[in-house]
Amino acid sequence: MVADHQSSSPASPRPRFTIGYALPPGKAGSVIQPPLEALAAERGMRLVAVDASLPLADQGPFDLIIHKLFDRPWRAQLEAFSALHPSVPVVDAPAAVDRLLDRFTMLDVVPGLAAGLDFPLSVPAQVTVSDAAALAADDPSHGLRFPLIAKPLAVDGSAGSHDLCLVYRAEGLRGLHTPVVLQEFVNHGGVLFKVYVVGGRAVCVRRSSLPDVPAARLADPDADASVPFANISSRPALDKGEDSMPPAAFVDQVARGLRQALGLHLLNFDMFAATELDDGGRQRYFLVDINYFPGFAKMPGYETALTDFFAEMIQVGTGAASFEKLESVPCNGIDLE
Structure with a gap:
């Protein structure tokens, strides 16, 4: 499992996969709804809100990152995270979204x-x-x-x-x-x-x-x-x-x-x-x-x-x-x- 290579607290049990999401409040409130969370849980996935002001590496482990934030500090966060965990998909790359x-x-x-x-x-x-x-x-x-x-x-x-x-x-x-x-x-x-x-x-x-x-x-x-x-x-x-x-x-x-x-x-x-x-x-x-x-x-x-x-x-x-x-x-x- 991808997340096994990241640091985590052994005292914190979790589902098999963790998906971190960093979305504007309005977007998170409309998309991350109980039915979606329930379906994800049935597949062994947990959706976790990311605090964009804190280092991503300190909030994991994550198996997937989804986001819609594009300011420079957040981009730096993603770059640092991807350098540490290159096998964890980030959806999507800010450079691709820029267009x-x-x-x-x-x-x-x-x-x-x-x-x-x-x-x-x-x-x-x-x-x-x-x-x-x-x-x-x-x-x-x-x-x-x-x-x-x-x-x-x-x-x-x-x-x-x-x-x-x-x-x-x-x-x-x-x-x-x-x-x-x-x-x-x-x-x-x-x-x-x-x-x-x-x-x-x-x-x-x-x-x-x-x-x-x-x-x-x-x-x-x-x-x-x-x-x-x-x-x-x-x-x-x-x-x-x-x-x-x-x-x-x-x-x-x-x-x-x-x-x-x-x-x-x-x-x-x-x-x-x-x-x-x-x-x-x-x-x-x-x-x-x-x-x-x-x-x-x-x-x-x-x-x-x-x-x-x-x-x-x-x-x-x-x-x-x-x-x-x-x-x-x-x-x-x-x-x-």
Whole structure:
């Protein structure tokens, strides 16, 4: 067992495996729930909260570390711990997560996936604007077509990082805080597919999204030039049956490609099907967002998926298994509100 090589108190009996978690309070409270702890206990695993202010080596022994903390002191903690216990998996490496903390670079890997997919997949045209003066220039949209989604560049967990808005014309760009990512809005029927990736498992759910923007809305000078996402009403995703969902094999291809390209085990991504087909009459898909260690409590059956993942990662740490196979879990039509 991996933990046998770490110091521990012989007077403290424990389950066979110990999983240390270091998560923001809100994340820990939503994910580490009694049903998850009970399932883990049935598999001989105990979930233990890590105190990020204390040395990890003094809180073990651990067989697996999961986390969503990225400040420098915590990174130093992980580096020191991994140097002492290189066989203990750390999910995930902060260096791998860094790409997802920038809304522009997080999508850089998507074009590289396209060649091996069953359907066209791309990222809407986008630019990063770092200078507020550029938003008041003659071409503030930088050649992009309205409407645009304006997103803060940094994904730092603050309330401001979630302040997205839909911009209908140039006036709506003035006054935006920079740096900001401007991304073309693509009509997609008000339906979004959120895909959760837990190690080798991909689970897709359908949820409501922003409604399509008609051309008349863009031409209306009396309408608001921009509207915060929070003020845009989204309609419930219609239940159109399995035919309205992306094929499970395609979801698996994208999930596997992202997991391998990013070097991450716990993430989700947002994808939608464009209203218009491509020139060959095929359905077009767009990937617009990737998140590390998302709100798994909204994922159907997350307790079982995470428990299986913990067990598999511990096997990887002991050298008893590897993470090459992606298990297919068919998409379903559950709406996440």
